[in-house]
Amino acid sequence: MSFTRACATDDVPVDEGLAVTVGEYEIVVARCGDDFYALQNLCSHAAVELSEGEVSGCAIECWLHGSTFDLRTGKPTTFPATEPVATFAVEVRDAAVYVDTTTTLNGVTPT
Numbered sequence: 001m002s003f004t005r006a007c008a009t010d011d012v013p014v015d016e017g018l019a020v021t022v023g024e025y026e027i028v029v030a031r032c033g034d035d036f037y038a039l040q041n042l043c044s045h046a047a048v049e050l051s052e053g054e055v056s057g058c059a060i061e062c063w064l065h066g067s068t069f070d071l072r073t074g075k076p077t078t079f080p081a082t083e084p085v086a087t088f089a090v091e092v093r094d095a096a097v098y099v100d101t102t103t104t105l106n107g108v109t110p111t
């Protein structure tokens, strides 16, 4: 695993994601309670940025057609999206969020 600093924990809003570039990927970092998650910042339905949507509980909502994605798994929980979004390992230390983009947690290949 190879973790790269993505942002400070304080940079991540409570109710929306934070878009950051880590390695070659656009990532959205979001929080669910005290935990942080990192997904590819790309809706699996029509390839818009998920970071533009709201975060509620452990889900982020796509602003365009309203699909919600579980931050923990990347899986859509509402239509129209049916395919998961790539999720990345996260480490929190020294008040910062680190993300490993060398592999995905859910086996989805980032695009």
Ligand code: FES
Residues within 6 Å of the ligand: 043, 044, 045, 046, 047, 048, 062, 063, 064, 065, 066, 067, 079, 080, 081
């Ligand atoms: S583009 Fe995200 S749900 Fe359609």
